[in-house]
Structures are given as C-alpha cells and as structure tokens.
Amino acid sequence: QVQLVESGGGLVQAGGSLRLSCVASGRFFRLYAMGWYRQAPGKQRELVATISSDGRTTKYGDSVEGRFTISRDNAKNTASLQMNSAKPEDTAVYYCRASIASSEYWGQGTQVTVSS
Numbered sequence: 161q162v163q164l165v166e167s168g169g170g171l172v173q174a175g176g177s178l179r180l181s182c183v184a185s186g187r188f189f190r191l192y193a194m195g196w197y198r199q200a201p202g203k204q205r206e207l208v209a210t211i212s213s214d215g216r217t218t219k220y221g222d223s224v225e226g227r228f229t230i231s232r233d234n235a236k237n238t239a240s241l242q243m244n245s246a247k248p249e250d251t252a253v254y255y256c257r258a259s260i261a262s263s264e265y266w267g268q269g270t271q272v273t274v275s276s
Contacts, residue, residue, distance in 0.1 A: 161185075161186070161265075162184055162185060162186050162188075162189075162192065162258050162265040163184070163185040163186075163265070164182050164183070164184050164185075164256045164257075164258060164265055164266065164267035164268075165182070165183050165267060165268070166180060166181065166182050166254065166255070166256045166267045166268065166269060166270040167180070167181050167182075167183075167270060168180040168181050168270060169254060169270030169271045169272045170271075170272070170273070171273045171274075171275060172243075172246050172272070172273070172274055172275070173246075173274070173275050174246060174247060174248055174274055174275065174276050175245060175246065176246050176274075177242070177243060177244045177245075177246065178243045178246060178272060179240060179241070179242050179243065180196065180240065180241040180243065180254055180256075180270060180272070181238055181239075181240050182194070182196075182238065182239045182240070182241075182256030182267055183236075183237055183238050184237045184238070184239070184258060185237070186237075189234060189237040189258075190213060190214075190234040191213055191260055192213055192258040192259060192260045193210060193211065193212055193213050193258070193259050193260065194210065194211050194213075194230075194232055194239040194256070194257070194258055194259075195207065195208075195209065195210035195211070195230075195256070195257040195258075195259070196208040196209050196210075196230060196239075196241045196254055196255070196256060196257070197254070197255045197257055198250075198252035198253065198254045198255065198272075199252055199253050199255070199269075200249075200251060200252040200253075203252075205255070206221060207219075207221045208220070208221050208224055208228065208230075208241065208254065209221065209224065209228055209229075209230035209241060210230065211230045211231070211232050211239065213260075215231070215232050215234070218230055223249070224243075224250070227243070227244050227245045227246075228241060228242065228243050228244070229241070229242040229244075230242075239256060241254070243272070246272075246274045247274060248274045248275070248276045249274075250272060250274045251272060251273050251274050252271075252272060253269040253270065253271050253272075254269060254270050254271075254272050255267055255268075255269045
C-alpha cells in the first residue's frame with residue numbers, strides 16, 4: 161500500500177512557474193514508476209508526465225513537452241513536477257500516481273490555477 165500526498169499547487173500568472181511535489185509513504189518507493197496527471201473541469205484526466213522507477217526514462221504529454229520537467233528523489237520518496245511557462249490551459253487539478261505491475265495508487269490532487 162502506498163499513500164501519496166501532493167503539495168505545491170496554487171495560483172500563478174501566465175508565463176510563471178510552479179513546482180509540485182508528491183511524497184510517498186512506504187519503503188519501496190524506488191520500485192514504482194511515478195506520474196503526474198491532470199483533470200480540468202468537464203474534461204477527462206490526461207497524462208502530464210511519467211518517470212521510470214530509476215528516473216532514467218521520462219515521458220510527457222504533447223501539451224507540456226518542453227515546459228514541464230518531471231523528476232524524482234528516491235532517497236526522499238519524492239516525485240516532483242517543475243512547471244515553467246505556465247499557460248491558462250494548464251489550469252486543472254494535478255494528481256500524482258504510483259504504479260507497479262497491475263497496481264496503482266493516486267494522491268488526492270492539488271489545484272493549479274494559471275491566470276491570464
């Protein structure tokens with residue numbers, strides 16, 4: 161069982177930056193692939209970025225490629241999402257996800273609002 165707690169959301173102006181963090185409980189964080197997803201009102205949840213368990217492989221959604229960076233610190237059980245050049249369309253609830261084999265765990269989400 162893994163519990164995930166996101167933080168760092170808030171209000172940012174367009175063009176600004178924000179850093180989200182996800183802290184995981186448990187001793188086996190290093191074995192989980194981690195990901196950030198987001199859901200805007202009236203829209204489906206979409207992939208933002210994922211990172212492999214060893215941190216060597218990352219993947220980004222088309223809409224954030226080149227602006228957002230996902231990272232992880234296995235010693236601190238933390239995954240992070242650095243958001244740069246924020247756009248109003250980035251406004252959403254951002255969720256952290258941990259996955260291994262057929263198991264997945266989600267955080268409660270953190271709201272990000274980008275003002276124009």
